[in-house]
Amino acid sequence: MQIDAKGCHYRTLNQQIKDAVKRGEKHIELLNVNGQRYIGDGVSGDAEITINGVPGNDLGAFMSGPTIIVNSFSQDGVANTMNDGKIVIKGHAGDVLGYGMRGGKLFVKGDVGYRVGIHMKEYEDKIPVIIAGGKAGDFFGEYMAGGVLILLNLNNEKPERAAGSYLATGMHGGVIYIRGEIDKYQLGEGVEIVELKEADNMVLNKLISEFCKDLNIDTKSVFNKPFKKLIPSSKRPYGKLYAY
Amino acid sequence: MLYKTPTYYEFKVERDDERCIRCQVCVRQCSYNSTFYNAEEDRIFNIDANCVGCHRCDTYCPTDCITIKRVGENFKENANWNSWAIRNINKQANTGGILLTGMGSDRPHRIYWDHIVVDASQVTNPSIDPLREPMELKTYLGRKPDSIEIETLTRPHPNPLPKGEGVRGKGRGSEGITLKTKLAPQIELNIPIMFSAMSYGAINFNVCEALAMAAEKMGTYYNTGEGGLHKNLYKYGKNTIVQVASGRFGVHLDYLGVSAAVEIKIGQGAKPGIGGHLPGEKVTEEVSKTRMIPVGSDALSPAPHHDIYSIEDLRQLIYALKEATNYEKPVSVKIAAVHNAAAIASGIVRAGADIVALDGIRGSTGAAPVMIRDSVGIPTELALAQVDQRLRDEGIRNWASIVVAGGIRNSADVVKAIALGADAVYIATSALVAIGCTVCQKCYLGKCAWGITTNDPYLARRQNPELAAEKLVNLLTAWSREIKEMLGGMGLNAIESLRGNRERLRGMGLSDRELKILGLKHAGEGM
Numbered sequence: 001m002q003i004d005a006k007g008c009h010y011r012t013l014n015q016q017i018k019d020a021v022k023r024g025e026k027h028i029e030l031l032n033v034n035g036q037r038y039i040g041d042g043v044s045g046d047a048e049i050t051i052n053g054v055p056g057n058d059l060g061a062f063m064s065g066p067t068i069i070v071n072s073f074s075q076d077g078v079a080n081t082m083n084d085g086k087i088v089i090k091g092h093a094g095d096v097l098g099y100g101m102r103g104g105k106l107f108v109k110g111d112v113g114y115r116v117g118i119h120m121k122e123y124e125d126k127i128p129v130i131i132a133g134g135k136a137g138d139f140f141g142e143y144m145a146g147g148v149l150i151l152l153n154l155n156n157e158k159p160e161r162a163a164g165s166y167l168a169t170g171m172h173g174g175v176i177y178i179r180g181e182i183d184k185y186q187l188g189e190g191v192e193i194v195e196l197k198e199a200d201n202m203v204l205n206k207l208i209s210e211f212c213k214d215l216n217i218d219t220k221s222v223f224n225k226p227f228k229k230l231i232p233s234s235k236r237p238y239g240k241l242y243a244y
Numbered sequence: 245m246l247y248k249t250p251t252y253y254e255f256k257v258e259r260d261d262e263r264c265i266r267c268q269v270c271v272r273q274c275s276y277n278s279t280f281y282n283a284e285e286d287r288i289f290n291i292d293a294n295c296v297g298c299h300r301c302d303t304y305c306p307t308d309c310i311t312i313k314r315v316g317e318n319f320k321e322n323a324n325w326n327s328w329a330i331r332n333i334n335k336q337a338n339t340g341g342i343l344l345t346g347m348g349s350d351r352p353h354r355i356y357w358d359h360i361v362v363d364a365s366q367v368t369n370p371s372i373d374p375l376r377e378p379m380e381l382k383t384y385l386g387r388k389p390d391s392i393e394i395e396t397l398t399r400p401h402p403n404p405l406p407k408g409e410g411v412r413g414k415g416r417g418s419e420g421i422t423l424k425t426k427l428a429p430q431i432e433l434n435i436p437i438m439f440s441a442m443s444y445g446a447i448n449f450n451v452c453e454a455l456a457m458a459a460e461k462m463g464t465y466y467n468t469g470e471g472g473l474h475k476n477l478y479k480y481g482k483n484t485i486v487q488v489a490s491g492r493f494g495v496h497l498d499y500l501g502v503s504a505a506v507e508i509k510i511g512q513g514a515k516p517g518i519g520g521h522l523p524g525e526k527v528t529e530e531v532s533k534t535r536m537i538p539v540g541s542d543a544l545s546p547a548p549h550h551d552i553y554s555i556e557d558l559r560q561l562i563y564a565l566k567e568a569t570n571y572e573k574p575v576s577v578k579i580a581a582v583h584n585a586a587a588i589a590s591g592i593v594r595a596g597a598d599i600v601a602l603d604g605i606r607g608s609t610g611a612a613p614v615m616i617r618d619s620v621g622i623p624t625e626l627a628l629a630q631v632d633q634r635l636r637d638e639g640i641r642n643w644a645s646i647v648v649a650g651g652i653r654n655s656a657d658v659v660k661a662i663a664l665g666a667d668a669v670y671i672a673t674s675a676l677v678a679i680g681c682t683v684c685q686k687c688y689l690g691k692c693a694w695g696i697t698t699n700d701p702y703l704a705r706r707q708n709p710e711l712a713a714e715k716l717v718n719l720l721t722a723w724s725r726e727i728k729e730m731l732g733g734m735g736l737n738a739i740e741s742l743r744g745n746r747e748r749l750r751g752m753g754l755s756d757r758e759l760k761i762l763g764l765k766h767a768g769e770g771m
Contacts (some may be wrong), residue, residue, distance in 0.1 A: 014567055037560065042568030044497055057560055058551075062568040064497045077551050080564065081488075083496040096551045100492025102536055115550050119491060121536040143491075143546055145537045172541055235541035236524045242613075243341030244689065 001025050006032035010056065014038055021047045021066070035075070040068050040087075057094075060087050063104070076113070079106045082128070088214045092134065101128040101147065108132045109215045114164070115139040120174060122146025131211045138164035141230070142188070145173040150207060152222055153180045161186060168230050172237050176230035177204060179222065187230075190237040196229050252331055255297045256313045257290040263309035264288060270301035270310060275693040275703055276686075298684040300693035332614065343614040346687030346697070348514060348606045348651060348673055351618045355606070356625035356758075357657045360664075361767055363748040365735035372737055374728035380738035381724055383668050385505070385645040386430035386574040387598045393424040428598060429574050431485075431505050433668055434463030435724045436739055437658060439716075440603075440649045440670035441487050441509065441578070443471025445522050445531045445543065446610035446687070447676075448699050453709040454679065456480035458716035465504060467670070468494075470520060470545055472534030478502045485576065488565065490519060491545035493535040497568065505599070506565050507576040508558070510549070513607020513650040516580030516621045520545035521611060526690045528699045559595035566596070574598035581605065581627030581650065582620075586634035593635060593644040601670065602627050604650030608673045610697055611688035624650035625664065629762045632665025632744055641744075655726035664762070665744040678719040679712040747771065 001020060005013050013036050020028050021043055030039070033053030040049060044064040051059075051070045060068050061080035073091035079098040085105075092110035098117050103126040111134035118139065120128050128147040133154045140163045141149045153162035162180050169188020177200070182193065196204075204227060212219045257278065266286060271279045278294035279301060281287075295312065302310040319327050332343055365371040372379070439455045446469065453476075455466040460483045467485040472494015477484070481502030488495050489509035500506055511517065522535075522543035532539045552558050562575050576599035577592045579585065589600050604624020609617065628648045635641040648661050649670035661669050677683065680694040687697035695706025727739070736742055750767040751759045759766055 011567075018570075038564055038567040041564055042497060042500070042570075058564045061564045062495070062497055062500065077560070077564075080551060081492045081495050099551055100495065102492075102496060118550050119544075119546065121493075123533060123536040126536070142550075143544055145541070145544070170544065170546075172544065173538055235538060238521065238542060238544070239524065241342055242344040242688075243335040243339040244344060 001027070002029045002031055004031045005034065005036055005053065008036065010036040010038055014041060017049065018043060021045050040066060040085075044084075060085065060106075063087075073110070074108075078108075079104070079130075082106070084126075090215065093132075095137070098128065098130045101130070102126060103128050105210075106130045107211050107214055108134075109217075110134045111136070113137045115142055117141045117144060117147070117149040117176075119143040119145060120147035120149070122174060129207055131207060133211075133215065133217065135160065136163045139166045139169065139188075140164065141168040141174075141176050142166065142170055144168060144171040144176070144232075147174045148203065148207065149174070149176045150204070150211075151176070151178045152208075153178070154217070154222065156180075167191065168232075170237060171230070171232040172235055173232060175200075177227045178230065179225050179227050182228050182230075190233050191230050192233045194229050194231055196227055200227075200229055252315075252319075252327070252334065253293040253295070254315065254331070255295040256292050256315045257295055257301070258311045258313060259288060259290070260309040260311075261287070263307045265307055267306060269304050269306065273300045273304045273693060275300075275691040275698070275700075276689075296684045296686045296689075297682075298686065298693050299682050344611055344688050345614045345617060345685050346609065346611055347683050347685045348608040349618045350685065353605060353623060355651065356623055356754075356762065357651070357653075357660050359752045359754050359758075360625075360660045360762075360764065361750050361752055362656070362659055362663070362730060362734070363750070364733040369735040371735050372732035374725075374732040377732070378737060379728040379731060380740070381435050381727060383433040383436040383739060384430040385433065385576075385599050385647065385667055387428035387644060388642040389425050389427060390642065391425070395422050395424040397422060429505075429572055431465065431574055432463070433465065435720060435727075436662060436666075436668035437652075437720060437723060438464050438485070438647070438668060438670050439466035439675050440608075440672035441467040441469035441485075441507070441512075442610070442672055442676075443469030443487075443493075443522070444474055444534055445471040445526055445699070447697055448695070448704040448707070449474055449476075449530065450704055450707040450709050451676075451679070451696050451712065452477060453480075454707065454712035454716060455675065456483060457709060457713035458675075458720065459483040461713065461717050462720045464720070467507060470494075470509060471522075471531070472536075473499050473502070474530070474534055487578075488561075489545050490547070490549045491535075491543065493537070493543060493545070500565065500569050500573075503573065505574045505576060506569060507578055507599075507601065508549075508561060508565070508597075509578045510552070510558075511578065511580030511582075511603070512609060512612075513580045513603030513605055513621055513624065514609035514617045515612040516582055516616070517547060518613070518616060519547040523611065523688065523690065526699050531699060555591035555595050558592065558597075562596045576601055576647070578603060578649075580607070580620075581622045581624050583622060585622070585627040586630040589631040589646075590634055590638055590640070593640050597644050599645045599647055599667075600631065601647040601649060602631060603670075604648070607650030609687075624648050625661075626758075626761050628661065628664050628666055629746075629764075633763055636744075655723040656730070658723060659727055659730050659742070660749060662739060663742050663745050663749045665746070667743065674719065675716055678715045679707060 029050045035056040037056035040060040048067045058077040064083040067086045070089040074093040076094035081100045084103045089108045093108045095113035101120045112132040114137035131150040166188045168191040459466040470489035486503040577597040578601035581604040605621035645667035648666045692698040751764040
């Protein structure tokens, strides 16, 4: 089914989406979306929502299950505290993506802004994944407590760094893979660059194939450069900070 | 290096050897390795340096043979360089660490509640005896409409009362009249006292369950703090306020869905401006499950919400939560009382919050740096008076309810808070004291001998949820009786009539400036 979002307040639009999901609609296409916030916020189930136009902040916040495909760019706060499901963005996306994300996947074809993947978590089989095809701003993976963050730095002609500074600062769980070079100065405190092992390659292969399939990218073009792996040097980066 | 800066211990445990029967209860009760039994000598010894002064051992000693004495008073008397100052420096010289503590500030900040007195009726209006006359403590928290429209029904009432049954006290107004205005979501409190945020992790499951059970029994609410909600506590959902804080621990749709209200935690009175930090020692298997972090890793809550850098951003999160909960639940925003609290609160209310919670400098915590706990923020009384006044001046007081926290110790504090402008209060330390806490301030060690702020199963068993809930119910029952007595004394029969009614309060021993901030007259001044 289609919903025309032209001139529609987010509350009305999101109510229509929720009603449609409740009715059991499996494919919902939104037309003329123009900055409406909270699309997919708190929606559960397995519906697929396609967005034409640019959705507003907090796309897919608290979402638990559905798939959202954005045919253009996205703004800030995508996948905020998302629990499950998948968001695929065919353009660039803004700041604070995947804040406190608990599960599901977020694929962004282009660049991403500041503080992406901040405080992602994981528990047992619930492992959130963010893959960005382009570059990222500062504080990528800040406070990261779990999950997988992958930065591909594709289509980057200049020898620019993939990520900004304070990379993974305060990280105490999870793993970050970055395609291309990282300088020591970019790293936040308590993070280490380590060699990839066979298990890492398996994870990368699986996730990147899915990413490339969803976004029509040649997988080979991704694996033509080596990856760097970032892990926290301690589960307790601030354990020795206090006098008891 | 031979020389080590000394750490002067705080307590000395004295044992009357003639009375001691070597039952070793004290050895088993002490969780700080301060007490041990020497079989060879058949005697119990103490390592005084480990004693935290929690009084678990002497409470359980069957022969009352233990006395815990404070030491440190034997330092050379000095009002400036007292034992507190000396010990702090020694600890830091030894470790290079930030001084950590638990509970609310123990510094002698002015407690304004103790400088406020309450009015009573004499001659000109009758006082009311709550034992024999109806007395209403019911409180609704949430946004109230600017105006209401009432519709007179020409058709019969959809749910007519059975014949012969009156309308009074049924809370449904007259027959034939209904409210046309659609009200914003409200939570209903039988008493204007809720349990403040304490996370599962900071306190253990048994204590969480006790709070939940007591809240259910008393028709009020407890608050999850930022620890997520254990599945086994979902059944208390309608008495649960769930918190969304900067770490977003345990926040998902079920968590939001089972709750009665959602609270965005911006700040905490004990540590304004800084984040939370549950030490890895407290992150057990079960805690890691609700928080979704690895066992033994630190649970870090960032200082700010990184999606909130402005009032507009706060509005975004408030509405993200309202969207996620279908506009069915009030959203509260909790801030620490700071200098500009009134303006901030106005912004919070305009951002769409249904409840504003204020936590003052005496507010408690499971762990906070000493310097921040004791020196950052302002007393909750002053913030409350200012926030209430500001919202009134701006004509938006009805848009949100105000809840105050941070040092409510008894029912008189509650009465004063409500007359100063609060809709309800949060209590936490009072609740923990009711179940055994002696405010030893060692919560951050996770070894609480009273079984409260520990996740060690051996220690946590010391709190039985049913028995602890009974104590909490007793406390709230006692306070509600006292509140009713004080209301009756003022000739009021509903807490609503006292709300923001500062004319019924007077200041004692306060400066003109303090009285102005509190909006109070001095004792002795008439109407």
